[in-house]
Amino acid sequence: MISAYDLHCHSTASDGSLPPAEVVRRAAAVGVRxxxxxxHDTLAGIVEASACARKVGIELIPAVEISVTWEDKCFHVLGxxxxxxxxxxxAGLARLQQVRLERAEGIAVQLEKHGIRDTLAKVQAMAGExxxxxxxxxxxxxARRYAASVPEVFEHFLVRGxxxxxxxxxxxxDAALTWILAAxxxxxxxxxxxxxxxxxxxxxxxxxxxxxxxxxIEVVCGNSTPAQIETLADYARxxxxxxxxxxxxxxxxxxxxxxxxxxxxxxxxxxVWEAFSRTPLRQTVEGNHGPGNRAD
Ligand code: AMP
Ligand code: MN
Ligand code: MN
Ligand code: MN
Numbered sequence: 460m461i462s463a464y465d466l467h468c469h470s471t472a473s474d475g476s477l478p479p480a481e482v483v484r485r486a487a488a489v490g491v492r493x494x495x496x497x498x499h500d501t502l503a504g505i506v507e508a509s510a511c512a513r514k515v516g517i518e519l520i521p522a523v524e525i526s527v528t529w530e531d532k533c534f535h536v537l538g539x540x541x542x543x544x545x546x547x548x549x550a551g552l553a554r555l556q557q558v559r560l561e562r563a564e565g566i567a568v569q570l571e572k573h574g575i576r577d578t579l580a581k582v583q584a585m586a587g588e589x590x591x592x593x594x595x596x597x598x599x600x601x602a603r604r605y606a607a608s609v610p611e612v613f614e615h616f617l618v619r620g621x622x623x624x625x626x627x628x629x630x631x632x633d634a635a636l637t638w639i640l641a642a643x644x645x646x647x648x649x650x651x652x653x654x655x656x657x658x659x660x661x662x663x664x665x666x667x668x669x670x671x672x673x674x675x676i677e678v679v680c681g682n683s684t685p686a687q688i689e690t691l692a693d694y695a696r697x698x699x700x701x702x703x704x705x706x707x708x709x710x711x712x713x714x715x716x717x718x719x720x721x722x723x724x725x726x727x728x729x730x731v732w733e734a735f736s737r738t739p740l741r742q743t744v745e746g747n748h749g750p751g752n753r754a755d
Contacts, residue, residue, distance in 0.1 A: 467705020472504030474594035545642035647675035681716030
């Protein structure tokens, strides 16, 4: 089952393993027609991805996954269909990029205390010009045989109470939403069931999110079960949020979250992409002709 829309994926601009153009080519090859590249706290991959999308004839939706701290908890908010030139968005992301660098230095210091040396230069080399994320540290720890896989690293390292953990203050929720709205984008809560929140905390978050201008919720994620999709559809209905679908693709070796491998939105959930056409940024799929496309 391949979805024409995949509105959440990563490239080497953050912690994906493929360069932006390769992500786009892979998406097009499996049958995705509308792809949002959502790297962590950066728009750096969008220009390359857009150029490739034009070549292979699919739509590239400029987007970003913003790290947010709300009530001392970390949330990921997607800004979909954002204007790359929006200055408040660019300035906000620049600050988060600095936070990422300082956190990477802190993680390296914490790992060093546990005898795991010389990680900072290594992850910097792995990330290249892209964002340094915990995924880079996790890949390095796998390479050095501290764990068998990236998910296993996250059981023993880099999380609260374990070696290599650094508490981080990301963007404020109201700031992140302000940047996305200033950029003409649609704010979507990413993977709502991955924060290990109780239902009452998730409801509190959604109340705040919606009141600050959040418009969407990821109802179908890579690897979602039918029961999870139904739960998230209920939240979408209750909070009058648009439904998004996104694989959170990072790496072709993780077959369970490959591009486009997504169930359809449940009946009655308004798709988030219907909101894109109300903003002026929509790029066309096959040139400037065909229904639903606009040249402005
Ligand atoms: P960061 O934003 O630098 O804290 O890194 C978060 C990234 O780590 C997420 O976007 C995932 O790609 C990855 N990650 C977090 N937890 C896990 C996990 N349990 N298994 C695999 N990857 C994870
Ligand atoms: Mn990631
Ligand atoms: Mn995320
Ligand atoms: Mn993601």
